[in-house]
Amino acid sequence: MRIAVIGAGGVGGCFGARLAAAGHEVTFVARGSHLEAIRRSGLVVRSPLGDVRTSPDSVVASVCELGPTDLVLVAVKLWDTESVAEQLKSSAARDATVLSLQNGVHKDAVLRDRLADEQVLGGVCFISAFIEEPGVVRHNGTLQKVVLGPYRPGSAEAGRAVLAAFRDAGIDAEADDDIERVIWEKFVFLVGLSATTATVRQPVGVIRANERSRRLLYDVMAETVAVAQASGVRLDSGFAEDRLGFCDTLPAAMTSSMHNDLEKGNRLELPWLSGGVVDLADRLGVPAPRNRTVADILAPYVLGRPDAVS
Missing domain, CATH: 1.10.1040.10 (N-(1-d-carboxylethyl)-l-norvaline Dehydrogenase; domain 2)
Structure with missing residues (x-):
């Protein structure tokens, strides 16, 4: 899959790097010193499950630089959700399936208000990870789990494809019909x-x-x-x-x-x-x-x- 990860912090960095290691075409959207470090040496994830390093060319500075995309993982702070949704609408990734790994119960409502309703999958993740230094994410422990599910029947097929991608990457992933x-x-x-x-x-x-x-x-x-x-x-x-x-x-x-x-x-x-x-x-x-x-x-x-x- 062609996957964009918006936010290369602990959550986005860990899951995105695992998906990249499994052979998916992953592009991170990052900024500041973290962006520059990834451009120099790739994103490094240090984990008890094994360290991973992505390619230095796997990062861009903004959503508008993304090419055609199958899946967008949103992993930014909650106050950036509206901005990300608006940028996605005018980007080459505008037709992608969107899965937010953010906290809270408001995130998907924001995305569904601004994107096509069938694009958005509901989901939660369970992981302890943080940026240790620019370009380096530390994964604490071995827990890395995602639960996802469609809000609309038309999203079910996309949900199955995303679920398979996570599982192929060695991530504990499951579907739930009552994702809310x-x-x-x-x-x-x-x-x-x-x-x-x-x-x-x-x-x-x-x-x-x-x-x-x-x-x-x-x-x-x-x-x-x-x-x-x-x-x-x-x-x-x-x-x-x-x-x-x-x-x-x-x-x-x-x-x-x-x-x-x-x-x-x-x-x-x-x-x-x-x-x-x-x-x-x-x-x-x-x-x-x-x-x-x-x-x-x-x-x-x-x-x-x-x-x-x-």
Whole structure:
């Protein structure tokens, strides 16, 4: 397949490099020092599953430089989703199947609003990876999984082709007919982990060991489940309790990308996580006081570390 990976960070870099190693024609869209490093030496993925290096000519600086494409993997930060969709519409990749590996429940709605509905596959990924240095991505552990599914029957054939490509590359991949539910299942956990690690400024081990912060973690997830149910998503009422039990199995030092971004002074995906839960809750008439408080606490940091105010 001819595959474009928009965003060559931890997620896009890992999955894209594995697909390239399996013989697919993969082109990354990157920028800054990461782009320049890949142009010099290729993208290197360091992983317990084996290191991979892509070709130096496998990267471009913008979506408009892409040629005809079969599959586009979107792996940019959530605030770039609208821009990516608009650029795709006027590029040579405009007819490609599009699969977002981003976080959140808003991403596919943005893509489907701007692209042909049958182009967009629903999907989620499970992996721990990050840019270690320009041109180098570090894959933590061995988990690299993708779950995908069509929103429309007309996308089913494309979904099967994408599934086969991932599996051929040695990536754990499966299909699910209720992909919206799967996306929300990950979202519940993601919102809980992101909200608590960022506001408490501690990893999950500290949060789950303290009675009050543990309750905060549960309440944030329970509110997200209630919003999902009000949206028509089939989540069990006990799902937040299930996810709290899952949190007890995680390494104590585990944190979230939003916590890491907060510590580094980077922009936050808060408006699409706890902030996104609040927006949906307001629209549906569902209370979400814990997520609202998280969004309020972190509001000064949404665009990065705030400047001192005199």
